[in-house]
Amino acid sequence: MSDLIQRLRADFPALHQEINGKPLVYLDNGATTQKPQVVIDAISDYYRHDNSNVHRGAHTLSDRATHAFEQARKTVQQFINAAKPEEIIWTRGTTESINLVAHSFGDSLQAGDQILISAMEHHANIVPWQMLAQRKGAELKVIPVNERGELDYPAFVELLNDRVKLVSIVHVSNALGTINPVEDMIAKAHAVGAKVLLDGAQSTAHWDIDVQALDVDFFAFSGHKLFGPTGIGVLYGKEALLEAMPPYQTGGEMIEHVSFEQTTFNQLPFKFEPGTPNIAGVIGLAAAVDYLQGLDRDALLAHEHQLLQRARTLAADMAELRLIGDAEHKASIFGFVLNGAHPADVGTLLDQQGIAVRTGHHCAMPIMEQFGVPGSVRASFSFYNTVDEVDALFAGLEKAKLFLL
Secondary structure, three states, X not given: OOHHHHHHHOOOHHHOOEEOOEEOEEOEOOOOOOOOHHHHHHHHHHHHHHOOOOOOXXXXXXXXXXXXXXXXXXXXXHHHOOOOHHHEEEEOOHHHHHHHHHHHHHHHOOOOOEEEEEOOOOHHHOHHHHHHHHHHOOEEEEEOEOOXXXXXXXXXXXXXXXXXXXXXXXXXXXXXXXXXXXHHHHHHHHHOOOEEXXXXXXXXXXXXXXXXXXXXXXXXXXXXXXXXXXXXXXXXXXXXXXXXXXXXXXOOOOEEEEOOOOEEEOOOOHHHOOOOOOHHHHHHHHHHHHHHHOOOHHHHHHHHHHHHHHHHHHHHOOOOEEEOOOOOOEOOEEEEEEOOOOHHHHHHHHHOOOEEOEEEOOOOHHHHHHOOOOOEEEEEOOOOOOHHHHHHHHHHHHHHHHHHO
């Protein structure tokens, strides 16, 4: 283990424990990442010292909480290089961000309009568009995926026409690890007048995101997959689009004036943030972003790639292992099945050895069905994982085979 990785591991308290008498090998980062101590401290400090509601408070605690809350918005703006902090909308996570766009931007769709998604999408990027299409009489079109788990780019181009109003695509597949060619896809979609939403839930933790360079219209991600707390997420939207969209939910803070005759709505970003927000979550997310920005992310990405390559090498020597998704361009998500064994049984036997993986359909039933499996075992690596932990995974699989095959 390099000195750098060893130092980083020391920042994450949850990594240093035993499960079933074995040292924890945490390989479920695609579901949620562990939290560094600085994030835990930031949340705790808010509740210990500044706990108060934000905005409109006439006292010091509220002023301090509001300052931290809005400074966090600027931190995230800079993190993804949005043009203005007003383009950062706090949500509960990627799922709510996508639903916000489906309901609010989707309000402008008409019968006969088309929405494009891919066959590898998470359910959160399928079902909202199905429901929108049903409400509006629009058509939902699906970009196919090949046997390696790669998006069929020529088919995507063929599907584009002036009836397509939105392309909603995952940046990195949570089930396959595939990295999609989003820069080219955004440009192609814009050429026919379509807007693009990018699901960044699985990409933001691995490399720098520049929404202006991408020229993406909407970008969504979750704090808990970014070493931050659960229950907080971000929707980035271009200012002109957000200005034109009606509110998604109503309540306090998102209004400018209310009478029984008429209500007028607040300015951005507050138009989309009704009610008391997840203040501690916002502050914790900002602490996670600050932590990440203090690291050499290129070096950490190279380390994650090394972990993935180690897993691929070991998999090649295990005849019973079938990869689920072997795209040329992959993030550090390693999905597989052991032929003849149910994924849930594999996961249980690995847990008995202290190895945490995810099993099931990963909220991506359509792509699992395409691969002909009910689900898969998914090991997802982060920068605090080690080559020894990858080796431990495969040693654990060898033991599991004795019981299952």
